[in-house]
Amino acid sequence: MSIGTIELVSFKLCPYVQRSVITLLEKGVVFKRTDIDLANKPGWFLALSPTGKVPLLLIDNKDAIFESAVICEYLDEVTEGSLFPADPKSRALHRSWIEFGSQTLDAIGRYYSAQDKESFSKAEELLRRRFERLEDVIVGPYFSGTNFMIVDAVYAPVFRYFDVFNSLIKIDLFKGLAKVEAWRRQLAARQSVIDAVDADFAEALIAFVIRKQSYLSHLLQSSKPA
Ligand SMILES: N[C@@H](CCC(=O)N[C@@H](CS)C(=O)NCC(=O)O)C(=O)O
Structure with missing residues (x-):
């Protein structure tokens, strides 16, 4: 078709x-x-x-x-095969976690826009709790096992933010969350994930966050090579 x-x-x-x-x-x-x-x-x-x-x-x-x-x-x-599970309950669970992924993106927006240390720490804490919830549900190496699904496509951009920020500052958000850590790495290495952004993505994201004049902007700015 x-x-x-x-x-x-x-x-x-x-x-x-x-x-x-x-x-x-x-x-x-x-x-x-x-x-x-x-x-x-x-x-x-x-x-x-x-x-x-x-x-x-x-x-x-x-x-x-x-x-x-x-x-x-x-x-x-409209394409061959499916990146959702076949049974309705598992499919609904994937959709729930996709929605959780979208809400996590809102939480990341609050994290990089937080103006002071207090609101930044609060945003960090809320994100950490979200990643702890994920640690409890993911199967590995992908969200629900060996197959890459749409839910994985949703979380790859979530984790990409931290890969970029991590290149300049130390981020402890995933400390002790072994399954989330392994999942992040698995997603970052996937060809479709690599190809979903331009080569200058990291540079453009850092410039975008620095322009926000937020708490994270200052952390990134002070760690940026001259
Ligand atoms: N719920 C929407 C969110 C999309 C969204 O927020 N896109 C942002 C860019 S990342 C946008 O277009 N913002 C422009 C605006 O809000 O004016 C979706 O999942 O497609």
């Missing part, structure tokens, strides 16, 4: 875009990626997107699917 021409309207640093790109790559879909400037959204994008958010999956240049979880499920349904 032909799924038509596929274009993914994107933003370089967006973790929701990354999960969609990872899914497109894992499912072998031919697609065009169009990055836009979110600070200056083009009129054609605003006309297509009711939320003004990326990713937007444009099919045959006319049907615009929005919301990354919906995009990933759609791509999974």
Whole structure:
């Protein structure tokens, strides 16, 4: 079955875009990626997107699917094989943990935007609790065993933030969480995950966070080589 021409309207640093790109790559879909400037959204994008958010999956240049979880499920349904478990309960559990992943991205936003040490420590603590919950449920080497699933595509961009921050500062968020640590490494080594961002992603993310003038901005700035 032909799924038509596929274009993914994107933003370089967006973790929701990354999960969609990872899914497109894992499912072998031919697609065009169009990055836009979110600070200056083009009129054609605003006309297509009711939320003004990326990713937007444009099919045959006319049907615009929005919301990354919906995009990933759609791509999974219209291509060979499935990156969701077959039985309804396991599928629902995956969807629950996908939602947990999206909420974790909000928590990461609070972490990198926190203005002072107190709010940063609080954000750090809340993130740590989330990773502890994950430690209890993941099977390994991927979320539910040997197969890479959509839920793995969701967490790869979550962990990528810390791979980047870790290159400059020491982060203890995963200390003692052996399964999460192994999962992070497994995801970071996956080709689709590597290919979901440009080569200058780390540099661009650090510059983005430094511009926030947050507590983390100062930590990164002071550890950055001159
Ligand atoms: N729930 C949405 C969230 C997408 C989202 O927040 N995208 C951000 C970039 S990472 C965005 O487009 N922000 C622009 C805006 O809110 O104006 C999804 O899963 O697709």
